[in-house]
Amino acid sequence: MRDPTRRMIAAIDCGTNTIKLLIGDLPEVAVRETRMVRLGQGVDATGRLADDALARAFAAIDDYAVLIAAHPVTRLRFCATSATRDSANAQEFAEGVHARLGVWPEVLTGEEEAALSYDGAVRNLRAPLTGRVLVVDIGGGSTELILGAGAPEAAYSMDVGSVRLHERRLHSDPATAAEVAACVADIDAALDAARAAGVDLGSADAVVGVAGTVTSVAAGVLDLPAYSVEAVDQTELPVAEVHAFVARLVAMPVAERLALPWMHPGRADVIDAGALVLDRVLRRTRVPTLVVSEADILDGIAWSISG
Incomplete structure (x- = not known):
């Protein structure tokens, strides 16, 4: 109390x-x-x-x-x-x-954003993860990648996010194969830059995904009848199921996405780009499951001024 x-x-x-x-x-x-x-x-x-x-x-x-x-x-x-x-x-x-x-x-600088995202996501975990943890925070304009074991050790802020990439590359409804390929090329180039900056996704022993793109994809993989924080928070999703659902989601027209019972209408048009970011990140890791956290940078900001 x-x-x-x-x-x-x-x-x-x-x-x-x-x-x-x-x-x-x-x-x-x-x-x-x-x-x-x-x-x-x-x-x-x-x-x-x-x-x-x-x-x-x-x-x-x-x-x-x-x-x-x-x-x-x-x-x-x-x-x-x-x-x-x-x-x-x-x-x-x-x-x-x-x-x-x-x-x-x-x-915030990209580095400050990454540190707050990591703290918010990892502090929330009921069962702490061992080894190196990769926190993936996919936003509208940027994606933060943070590696650490108990605290951030390496971080990189990529200028790829759901709104930015959708506006730049995915103009059709649904996106054409050529548009998706162009979007993926942008993501892969950003991931190459992240590796060059010292964020080796392949070294992660666990991956925690945060923010709306990831939690929405989780709701889709779980096939929820409505969005549920309790069902999504700290669920572990097989990576193969995430890849399969992202492919389905990107192929859907916006009207079909809007009809999904867990989809927020303010996210339906741009989630294709954000989901592709998640897909490409996971393909560079060796983890079998994705941990999804409802806590994110907002929680990190809150903890930074509490106490």
Whole structure:
């Protein structure tokens, strides 16, 4: 039971596709919210945050401000990732956040993002994994790869994610074989760069996947009748089943994906690219199963200001 004399923290993770909020006195969580705002809409092509994307993000932040005000929050950390790293008008976004929440967003480097993702994912595990653990965090604009045994030892942030790659390569519904091949080539080039930077996926003894692309793929492999955090969190999926489901998912038109009972409508159009990232990462490992964690960078941000 939470000690009523302790004060709460609030953490916000603002990515390319989602904005997430966690309020709590850790390890207890009072509020966990996710809004699909597609802040990174068009950033890969234009280098700017679109006006309508900013409007969607600010509407979500207004709602979060109300939730934060309703709890005894004493510390708030707002972290922004790939879309704001890459946008020319990031200051406009930062000023809007400050006006609504009274804090300035921290634009994380790829290395900072990787460390927080690793901590959030690994701290959540009920049964700690032995050996070297690879944490894979597939976002809308970037993918973080973090290797470590108890703590991060090597990390690499790839500029490939579900929104960025879908907008760049997958223009048909469903994507053509040529489009998929071009997308895979981009992913493989990024993975080659990761290996050159010291992140050897083949050395991992276990793989933990986090964030919405991975959890959605897990729901599909499990064939859930509706999305269930309890069913997805810390499930172990045979890698062969993940590969088979990704192939099916990429071949589906968006309307068919929207009809899947566990699919969030804000993810259905871009999950093909994100699923391909997961597929290509797993093909470079030697693990037989994928561990899926509902805890991710948001939890890492929260723990960084708790205590």
